[in-house]
Amino acid sequence: MTYDILAFDPNSVTDEDFPAWWNKQSEWSEDHSYDDAAVTTPSLREFYGDLIQTFPPMNGPGSPTDEEFDADPELEVRVTDYSIGTTVVYGAFAWSQESAARPLFTSLAAKHGVAVALVSDGDAILRPPAERSGS
Numbered sequence: 001m002t003y004d005i006l007a008f009d010p011n012s013v014t015d016e017d018f019p020a021w022w023n024k025q026s027e028w029s030e031d032h033s034y035d036d037a038a039v040t041t042p043s044l045r046e047f048y049g050d051l052i053q054t055f056p057p058m059n060g061p062g063s064p065t066d067e068e069f070d071a072d073p074e075l076e077v078r079v080t081d082y083s084i085g086t087t088v089v090y091g092a093f094a095w096s097q098e099s100a101a102r103p104l105f106t107s108l109a110a111k112h113g114v115a116v117a118l119v120s121d122g123d124a125i126l127r128p129p130a131e132r133s134g135s
Helices: 018-025 042-051 066-071 095-112
Strands: 002-008 081-084 088-094 115-118 124-126
Touching: 002 042, 002 095, 042 081, 042 088, 042 095, 088 095, 095 115, 095 124
Parallel strands: none
Antiparallel strands: 002 088, 002 115, 081 088, 115 124
16 A cells, blocks of 8 residues: 655646546556656656655666665665656655655645645645745
């Protein structure tokens, strides 16, 4: 069982249209690899770059090497299965990491001005403030 949460471009969908939009996104039918952040928006790419410093990807660019796993016994529980689309970054974290993953994910989302859907927490949507500086 995983703790699932996603970040998305806040301009891509309204809260009201989110369920249908998410159903379409989760078909993973875009014509690209879903493990490379190069396909997503600049804000989501920056968000993802910060996130994987603590929760590295299970697959694709930036995934840990065997040597990194050997050097850090805690790394295995932090690797995360990500799916990256043109307007979304979806993370499936080990459930044991929820208490660390959720606050980091939501704080980085606010920092980078992306929205969050708390998939494993009743699908609540958190949006960035209307005005922000940076990124």
